[in-house]
Amino acid sequence: MDLTSLIYLTGASGFFTSRAFIPAFFTAVFLRYGEHFPWIGTMEFVQTTGAEPTWFTNNYTILALGVLSILEVGATKIPEAQEALDGVHKYAKTGLSALAAMGVLGSRDIAFAEGMISQAGVFEMVVSAVVGGAVFFFSTIRSGVMDLLAMSDPDDDLGIRGLISWFEDLWSSFGIFLLILYPFVILTVLAVVLGLLFAMRKWAEYKEEKSRIPCTSCGELVYACAVECPKCHTAVENPKDIGFFSQTVDRPAQPGKEQELRLVSKRRCAKCATRIEKRRLPQSCPVCEHSILSDRADQELYTAKVRNRLPKVLGVTFLLSLVPILGIIPGIIYYRIQLIAPFRAYIPASRGFVLRWVVRILFLLLISLQLIPGLGGFMVPIMALISYALYSGYFNKTLREGSSPA
Template sequence: MSLPLLLQGLGSVGLFASRAFLPAFVTALMLRFGPQIPWLAQAGLLSQVRDVPTWFTSDIALVVLGLLAALELVAGRVPEAKLFLDEVYGYLKPAMAVLTYLGVLNATDRAAVGRLIQEAGFLEYLPVLAVAVGTMVAVQIRGPIVAPLVDHDDLGLQKLLGWIGDLWGGLGPLALIVFPLLTVAVFGFAVFLLVLVERRVASQREKGQVPCINCGRPIDPCALACPFCKAPVKEPKNVGILGQPTNRPANIASLPYQLVAVKRCPVCATRFTQRGPRQPCLACGYRLMDDVEFAKGYIRFIDRRVPFVCFLSFLLGLVPILGIIPGVITYRLILIAPYRRYLPLGHGLLLRWGVRLALVVLVAFQWIPVAGGLALPSMALLNYVAYRSVYRNLILIS
């Protein structure tokens, strides 16, 4: 096996940790048409490409991979579709990494693929297994870093990571084929950074816990009771808008609602994992929103945020163009996220798309002085009424 082909296998681990179909499509395009471009034909792995098109670079394969890549890009922008992708990516990404590696191997050394199929020895399968296992590990490393941002997508952080992932998945295969050694080095450094960040996050999470005064086991500093022994906590800490504990003592009356707003259990502050408004806490067993009075109180608690957010949105809206970004982040984080985090997959989809179309019209007036100040609070109210209505119907009517 040649060095460029070995580097291709190693580099694909970093590529497919981000996307499944886009790197495969770009790789197939490069193998099919790269040798026909004079200044690329002798670069990196392309100098070893023989007898294309193959099954991986055929017209049908390119059309199918292109459609799947396009669907992947679109699905990444739709929260409901992205949730489905996240469920299957753990299996899909390693499978596509192996398929792409075999496609590259077939385009550069058909005899090697023939031996792999006919002999089926362990050593022959070792590179393929390494690609599959490496991709699975990379996906698992990436998951704990990216997953916490799902709850705070209203900040735009996950969307930014989405664009970076698209860029990585689109340009990475080109760089890997043309500059394999440099690209693998960059991928290796990126994986190293991810491991460091993962350990840092885990370390900070453990440092943030405090021992229960009754049983001594570590609990969240914002918890009202220990999930293990059920002992009440006398002085829980307040919870921040992103779900992080603060150093200030909490208001016991409002803390349960604050915790639910950041998708945490109102008793033990453990993070909820499901999308539905009614779900059990995995730590203490508390069933969210089974109490109708608590559900009504939660909606009233979020309602009380509306005047302040609308006033702040008005002030930010007075700044043409530049004010819209912090304004949208503010109202989505404070008003919309407490409901949106609990909406099931696909629920209220038509209503939300209708709201988005109305927002496009309002954005058109944001640059106009004074009118821009009214446009942003109108956007906040329109969004809030829509999400509140869907959420209220789920917990009080259905």
């Protein structure tokens, strides 16, 4: 293995952190057909990579990777599918990166024949393992950041995860070719991006831990936004409020049950403020074992709290809907955050997926009617009412059924 291959594999590991199949697909295409691309076709590295197709640059392998890449792009645009992928995605990225590393090393070997394992030397196997390990490490960091966004905004109403997803698609696709043309520049960019992800995750963990305060009774560290200690259940004096991204903010909490309901709406335990990862009801807090919304009175208060927002939401969305085209996006984001997110946070992903697409198809007609003068002002409020009715109905059904599979 030469220095050029080592540089390429080091840089490519950064692209596998974002996607599993896209970098593998473009790497295989580059190895097989790179000499036909402008600018890079005359490079020595390209001309020595695969006059003879290998297992990795075989047309069937490229076709399979291409199909899987398209499916991967589609899946990452749907929050429910993305959540399902996150559990196994980093393992797929790790495996694909190691296989791609073997493919690069194998295509650089003139004597390469059948059987990748028997042909690859010990050093090549070590390099592949190192590349896979690096991808697993950085994928874990990325998952931590994306999990924080997913718990704060499960429906991606703000579009932050969608924007990141499109950027990662472009980055994984075209970054591979930039790596060939400007290897050291791309390596620097990768180092900066991965460093920022690492710093963001550590900063979030630091802020979360720094928000803890000692319990006045037993000394146990408790989140400042919690209502009581998870160990001795002593009430927290003057708890702090919780922000949009479910982080502790430096302002007084809302009084009484309001704080507990606000914690629940942000997918945190109503008592100790521990983050709740599962999307189902009923369920117990993994730390203090408090049962989330198990009490009928709490359920009624929670649904009433959301229902009381309807008049304000309908008024705001009516005013926004009067602005053709431009008023739709902020109007939809506003009513989803206010009316839908508190319910959807506890609707199982399987139901949420079906419900989301039913709502999307229904709203295609309503959005087209928004262009009609006078009538357009009622479109977003109608969308808000329909969404509220459907999601609140599913939420109440989940409560009635008791435990549902996540």
